Amino acid sequence: MPPTPTPSANLDAAPGQLHPLAKQTLLAAIEAGWADPRRLYREARTARAFLDQAREVLASGLGTRPEELSFHAGGASAAIGAALDGLAWPRRRTGEAVVASAVEHSSVLIPSRYAAAHAPESARLIEVGVERDGRVDLAQWSDAVATGGVAVAALQQANGEVGTIQPLHEAYAACARSGVPLLVDAQVSLGRVGAPAAYDALVGDAATVGGPPLGLLVTPARTRFARSGAPREAEFGRADSPVWVPLALAAAEAWQQSAAARVADAAEAAALTARIREAAAAIPDVEVAGHPDDRLPHIVTFSALYVDGETIVGELDRLGLSVASGSACTASTLEPSHVLAAMGLLTHGNVRITLPWAAMAPDRAAAIDRLIEALPGVIAAARARLGADGL
Amino acid sequence: MEVDALGTRCPVPIIRVARAVRDLPPGIVVVLLASDPATGPDVAAWCRMRGHTLLDADPGVGEDGAGTRYRLRTGCLNEGGLDGVGPGQRHVEAEGKLRRGQEPDYEPTAN
Structure with a gap:
């Protein structure tokens, strides 16, 4: 089969x-x-x-x-x-x-x-x-x-x-x-x-x-x-x-179209990104970036110590999850994110999620479930591959 | 102690220096040589996460001058950490805080 x-x-x-x-x-x-x-x-x-x-x-x-x-x-x-x-x-x-x-x-x-x-x-x-x-x-x-x-x-x-x-x-x-x-x-x-x-x-x-x-x-x-x-x-x-x-x-x-949906969409998106923030913060040596409350409802980013951005984006892509990264060494840039650097945060091992509107992605909550389930294993495997576990 | 990570890409320089300081007592000065542009912000963030102090950063190192020499002093979290807290749970602010959006607020160089 x-x-x-x-x-x-x-x-x-x-x-x-x-x-x-x-x-x-x-x-x-x-x-x-x-x-x-x-x-x-x-x-x-x-x-x-x-x-x-x-x-x-x-x-x-x-x-x-x-x-x-x-x-x-x-x-x-x-x-x-x-x-x-x-x-x-x-x-x-x-x-x-x-x-x-x-x-x-x-x-x-x-x-x-x-x-x-x-x-x-x-x-x-x-x-x-x-x-x-x-x-x-x-x-x-x-x-x-x-x-x-x-x-x-x-x-x-x-x-x-x-x-x-x-x-x-x-x-x-x-x-x-x-x-x-x-x-x-x-x-x-x-x-x-x-x-x-x-x-x-x-x-x-x-x-x-x-x-x-x-x-x-x-x-x-x-x-x-x-x-x-x-x-x-x-x-x-x-x-x-x-x-x-x-x-x-x-x-x-x-x-x-979006004005009519905005308030409900934002409330749902904020709850989904809050779940990602919580799940990412529970993984050892992962820092979630940005203000916990005064933030856009649909954007969340975090950085995992001792992980390269390219690996984590690639592994999530294999699982059918498309995410961005502010890390250098990812395909789009050789320079690390100036935003993360200015905030004093890790620039490597970065994952950035920008939730689509529900109208374009009615299954976005299910995708977040899959992301949350996959993250700890993906990060642990990336660290193990670089011989960085337990450092 | 000197760790040479010239020519390697993120996050290898941070992993190398982390491996090197793993069993060091607090107060030891370690040098990291790296040319990856992410190392500047990343070594500062790593020091904050692990309780080390970044002392200074001198550019113009290596054959092509593209490297930077970072000096850091190991912190108290390095000797077995806080009571019962493993390496994965060390979320403590380092003493040498950064002025965000600027170069690290380095301590005066002590020789």
Whole structure:
């Protein structure tokens, strides 16, 4: 008798699959909404109506006005780049320094580090440390934004690797006291938890809610915002290129579907990730990362001492469980996770789980059961293989 | 005592140094040579988990200069651990805490 095929479960929804209805909308919109919305004939007017409708749905969900929301075809990274540029350029006479937490997304840190390295006279990056739970050090943050010459500050709503939710209210208050605009990066959280209230610019990603990758940037009318360089036409002058209308429509459909499911989905996801946290912490020399309570409902990560990330990801894959890892030596990177390092945690033996929505993964609770059952053995075997048991 | 893990990838440097200090009494200074970029954060985290103290880290070691020389002092958890607590259950904060998000707050070098 042939062996029963292993059921396969994706526990790395970063990004996850398209919501089935977003997929349907995307396909229908490819048929009906393909035209350039700036043209003047019938198909173009249809596309224009679709784009306006998508913007209204998403703006309403984000509690903002349609003209305050721009779509960025290059995804969240493009929206982050546009936001940092558009907030900093009007303040260039004040300075060019950027304040960011040490656990910001690479789309914030890498361009800012590059700018600081290549124009050290003017552009500086002030990286603010975090506590071991991943929350930004607020005293250090307040000092940093009060430094002369700061153009813009960036802080995530929540961390995409460890799930810790940042004290945005306090961080925003410190920025406001110093007159520094705050970019809130919600690219992993927007739609999974409620939208933040306090920001000068907000970035999200439609992929977080089961849409296609599409950067969302909210710039309230009160925010001073102007891009550097040549004037742009797309998206109220905020984006580098126009959005493809079917993507915007699919994003709006995914938003509507997930908004209706969000509270129940988050409660269930938080219970599942709490089970993983408990099971992982019970394994000897495994540290669970991130704040135990102030965290995203669907993300959990932990590190196992004396284990290599590649082995553990490979073994779980053999069992039909797809997980990510912040360890170096895994396929995606040679550098260890800057987030784990900034938090003072082990970077090797790391496993990161990003739960998909129940709508895309109705069997996710069963997958967590299998993960919890497999983990102690997988970790023990990996340690034994390296001769590290009992060290 | 010196442990050479140059050219090995994570978590081998940590396993080698853990094996080397396994039977050492507290207060012994051990040197770890490693070139893997994960060793910096990992040796700091391991010291915290095992009660050792990371003293300093000097880059530019090895033939190509890509290695780092880490010095650590074995801690009191190393001599049989706390009462009845095996190696797997040693969750105690080390004295040399890190200022998170920065380089380790090293003690002054004592020769």
